[in-house]
Amino acid sequence: MLQNLKNFGNTEEMMHLAVEASPNGIVMTNRDGEIVMVNAATERLFGYSRQELIGGALEMLVPERFRKHHPEYRKSYISESKSRPMGHGRDLFGLHKSGKEFPVEVGLNPVETEHGIFVLAAIVDTSDRKHAEEMIHLAVEASPNGMVMTDHMGKIMLVNSTTETLFGYKRAELIGRPIEVLIPSSHREHHPELRNSFLKNPSARAMGHGRDLYGLHKDGKEFPVEIGLNPIKTPTGTMVLASIIDITERKSQEEQLKAALREKDLLLSEIHHRVKNNLQIIDSLLGMQSDILYNSTAVSVLKESQNRVKSMAMIHQILYESLDFSRVDFSSVLQSLVDNLSVSYALDSSRIQINIDTDPVFLSIDTSIPLGLILNELCSNAIKYAFPDNRSGSIDVSIKYLHQDSLQVLVCDDGVGIPEDFDIENTISLGIQLVQLLSEQISAELIIQRSNPTSFMLVIPTASDCNAVATK
Structure with a gap:
């Protein structure tokens, strides 16, 4: 390496340039602590000129509070003579000419010469750090x-x-x-x-x-x-x-909130229970009224009203028995509704078969009650009018998700169909009017096919109001 340096000129000159160009302060002292060399960075760090430092005692750069023990530390280092950081584990400070102290890190290196051991100190101002x-x-x-x-x-x-x-x-x-x-x-x-x-x-x-x-x-x-x-x-x-x-306070607030929610759930449960009971009383009153009537048309009207009331009561019953009052398990509602209509109209299952096919669907009560009434009307009409003269056939009811944000409800039968002269848009039939009005209430698109098969299809948006959740 020495030979390589000689290729670039005088080695001593190269070493001098390297020391002088160092961004760290470089100070060399003899074994007595007398400063024999400094670089430009040392002048900037401590505020002294080179002439003021050369020949002076190293302690002039050490704060007064540390000077007493510094000669002892210096002699200890000379005796061990190895490269190491100075003052390991201690905060070190330099003393500026102005009297201001500043934090430093100091690395020590012994340099053996024919004149004895010298100590080369590299000094870094750590004020910013x-x-x-x-x-x-x-x-x-x-x-x-x-x-x-x-x-x-x-x-x-x-x-x-x-x-x-x-x-x-x-x-x-x-x-x-x-x-x-x-x-x-x-x-x-x-x-x-x-x-x-x-x-x-x-x-x-x-x-x-x-x-x-x-x-x-x-x-x-x-x-x-x-x-x-x-x-x-x-x-x-x-x-x-x-x-x-x-989080003691937060936990306490959470417990209070949970208690309030439990009280709310209890209150909602009681409300649904009482609404269901009141609807059942209305159902019973309608039944008692029909028992004393001899006019078959009036009895039929009361029976239809009973079934409408029962469809609403079923939803409140399911909510009362549920742990979640925000959503109605509509698959259960549909099954209960069909079972009730089968009993109400004394359906001969060997002649008319009702098939149910539904995704797991959960709807809000605001959607469930209108949709329950719609299905009650459509299924009732199919049972009463699709299969006259003891004809046989089937009624298919399905609820399926078309997309994540839309639900398709379909009621169809293979019966006689809707007569061509029957004006669906201007009918005086209460059932059809209810289907149309309630479809508008839940923003559903209603599509009617008169025959082969007769079908009523509703496409209900679900994403906009988050009324439905599908488990797929």
């Missing part, structure tokens, strides 16, 4: 969350004042102790294993996802917490910074 560290420290200290930093063994290295408040310990009581001191005894056994698992794949994340976490106060009281973990790479290994929030 120290300022950044101080800002970070202030941010951690001012955090409203408890901040705890541990090493890879779980030993506590740093805590802030919020942590002292949360857990009831003084800072000095926590530094150096295992993190398990802040964890309830019921969770301590598995904590080292969980910590090692985190360190194998460190990433910023919430701790204990899906589990209830608790901290342990100095007085032995447990309290609920949320913890965020952040790995921090350092020269000594990975540290873990934990952000801890006491």
Whole structure:
């Protein structure tokens, strides 16, 4: 290498240029601490000219509070003579000509010459870094969350004042102790294993996802917490910074909310139960009225009204028995509705067969009641009019999702069909009028086919108001 340097000129000159161009302060002293060489960066760092420094004692660059012991440290280093950082584990400061101190890092290197051992010191001004560290420290200290930093063994290295408040310990009581001191005894056994698992794949994340976490106060009281973990790479290994929030108040509010929701559910359940009971009373009154009538037309009208009332009562009954009052299991409603009509019209299942095919469908009560009435009318009409003179056939009822945002309801039969001279749009039939009006109420498109087969199809939008949920 020396030969290569000679190719570029005088080696001593090259070394001088390298030292002079260094961005760090370079100071060389003899074994007595007398400064024999400095570079331009040293002049800028300390505010002295080169002439003022050469021949002076190194202690002129050391704050007065450290000068007393500095000669002793210098002699100790001369005796060991090896490259190393100065003052490991201690904060070091330089002294500017103006009297102002500034933080530094110092690397020491012994240089053996024919005149004895010299010490070459490389000096770095760490003011900016120290300022950044101080800002970070202030941010951690001012955090409203408890901040705890541990090493890879779980030993506590740093805590802030919020942590002292949360857990009831003084800072000095926590530094150096295992993190398990802040964890309830019921969770301590598995904590080292969980910590090692985190360190194998460190990433910023919430701790204990899906589990209830608790901290342990100095007085032995447990309290609920949320913890965020952040790995921090350092020269000594990975540290873990934990952000801890006491969620006692939030848990209390959640319990109050749950209690309020339970009371609301109980109230809704009671409302649906009473509505269902009232509808059943109306149903009974209509039945009693029809029993004393001899006019077959009047009896038929009352029976149709009974079936309409029953279709609404069924929905309230299903909601009353459900754990979710926001949605109606309409598959169950349809089956109950068809069963009721079969009994009401004394349907001969050997002659007329009703087939049901439906996706699992859950609808809001605002959609369920109108749709229940529509299906009641369509199925009733098919049973009464599609198969005259003891004709046989089938009625198919299906509810299917066309898309995620639309539902198709289809009632069709292979009966005699709707006569061509029957004016569907201007009919005086209450049933057809109800189907048309209720279809508009739920924003459904109604498509009617008169025969081969006779069908009533409704396409109901579901995405806009989130009234339906399909389980597929």
